[in-house]
Every structure is written in structure tokens, then in C-alpha cells.
Amino acid sequence: SSLALPKPALPSASVLAAPMLPPAPAAEPRAASAPKAVRLIMMGPPGSGKTTYGKRLSAEFGAPHISVGELLRAYAKDKPEVAARMQTGELVDSELVLRLVRERLTQPDVQERGYILDGFPRRLNEALAMEEWMAGVGVDAVVHLEVSHEELMRRISARGRADDTPETFRNRMKVYRDQTVPVLERFKNSYGVLEPEVSAPTPRPTTPGCAPSWKTP
Numbered sequence: 001s002s003l004a005l006p007k008p009a010l011p012s013a014s015v016l017a018a019p020m021l022p023p024a025p026a027a028e029p030r031a032a033s034a035p036k037a038v039r040l041i042m043m044g045p046p047g048s049g050k051t052t053y054g055k056r057l058s059a060e061f062g063a064p065h066i067s068v069g070e071l072l073r074a075y076a077k078d079k080p081e082v083a084a085r086m087q088t089g090e091l092v093d094s095e096l097v098l099r100l101v102r103e104r105l106t107q108p109d110v111q112e113r114g115y116i117l118d119g120f121p122r123r124l125n126e127a128l129a130m131e132e133w134m135a136g137v138g139v140d141a142v143v144h145l146e147v148s149h150e151e152l153m154r155r156i157s158a159r160g161r162a163d164d165t166p167e168t169f170r171n172r173m174k175v176y177r178d179q180t181v182p183v184l185e186r187f188k189n190s191y192g193v194l195e196p197e198v199s200a201p202t203p204r205p206t207t208p209g210c211a212p213s214w215k216t217p
């Protein structure tokens with residue numbers, strides 16, 4: 001007798017109607033839309049708009065804005081000697097700043113979304129610490145805000161913060177020139193430096209998203 005081969009069953013209509021490939025597994029929303037961490041360092045003289053632009057960039061990229069001046073003002077509330085130091089326009093103790101910033105940078109929101117760092121580093125030893133902390137992850141850019149002296153004076157006198165007196169402002173400018181500009185020079189070699197056009201009396205909404213006004217020197 002012959003070997004009876006089973007007749008292949010005709011595929012049912014519903015099988016033919018089915019797509020060739022199994023449906024793709026449901027997309028993992030976290031993986032698909034997880035924002036990239038953005039790490040930016042805002043630099044510029046007092047009154048140049050580090051906080052104003054830092055907040056805008058934070059809204060644009062979803063990375064937390066970290067004002068080191070704010071951290072210090074909060075810390076100095078019950079530390080009169082630190083408050084007095086800030087009132088002179090001089091930089092406060094390195095160890096304190098490094099500890100506060102380090103603590104903030106290890107928090108989960110920063111780990112996940114990055115940061116817009118405003119007011120740090122301001123001197124070379126802080127820059128070296130920053131480079132060491134960021135050795136594995138890098139920094140996307142340094143945002144350098146350059147504004148004329150005249151416009152800085154105008155903005156500072158309009159702001160009226162406790163350390164915005166003419167005398168303190170002069171000293172903060174000197175501290176910026178002597179201690180912070182060398183950091184900027186150093187960062188031109190270690191990180192990309194962006195110089196948006198921000199010298200107009202009314203700051204324009206200038207972000208990397210509005211590319212035309214950004215130039216890298």
C-alpha cells in the first residue's frame with residue numbers, strides 16, 4: 001500500500017488575512033522617548049544673563065537648571081560668615097562650593113536629564129574638579145555670554161540684588177576677569193564653547209534650537 005501523505009490543510013481565510021509578520025512588540029515608551037541628558041555650563045560676567053538664559057535652556061532641554069549662587073544663598077541663610085563673604089563679591093571657600101555642587105550633581109534628576117550649570121566652575125581648581133567628575137560622560141557645551149560693560153551695569157542696577165551695589169559689582173567683575181576668564185580659556189580646549197548673541201538690551205530667546213544666532217568661535 002502506498003504511504004498516505006497527509007493532505008496539507010488549506011489555510012483558513014483568517015490566517016491569510018493575518019499580516020505576514022507578527023505584530024511588533026509594544027514599543028517601550030521609556031526607551032523610545034527617554035530624553036537625552038544635556039549638560040551645559042553657563043559662563044559670563046555678573047549680569048550677563050546666565051540665570052535668565054539658563055532657565056530658558058532648562059525649559060528647552062528638560063535638564064535641571066542649577067544656580068550655584070542660589071545654592072550658596074540658601075546655605076548662607078544661617079551662616080553669616082558665608083553671607084558676608086558673598087556680599088564682598090569674592091568667591092566663597094572652594095571646599096564648600098565643591099561639596100554643594102558635587103552633592104547636587106549626584107541627584108537622580110541630574111543623572112537622568114543632565115544639567116544647565118550656572119555659576120560653576122568659577123576658578124581653576126573648580127574647573128579641574130569638574131573635568132574629573134565629567135571624565136566619563138563629557139559636557140555638551142560651555143555657553144559663554146558676552147555682554148558690553150555698559151549693558152552689564154544697566155542690568156545689574158535694574159536687578160537690585162543684595163550684592164549688586166556698585167562697589168560689589170566692581171569687585172565681582174575683577175574676580176571674573178582674574179579667576180573665571182582663565183577657566184573659560186581652558187574650556188576652549190577641553191569643551192566646545194558656544195557664544196550666542198545676547199548683548200541686546202532686551203535678551204532675545206536664544207537657544208541652540210534657534211541655531212542662527214549661535215556661533216562657535
Ligand code: AMP
Pocket residue numbers: 046068069070072085086087089090091092093097118119120121122123126163172
Ligand atoms: P551668582 O548668583 O552666581 O552671581 O553668585 C553669587 C555669589 O556666590 C558670588 O559672588 C560668589 O561669592 C558666590 N559663588 C557663586 N558661585 C561660586 C563658585 N563657583 N565658587 C565660589 N563662589 C561662588
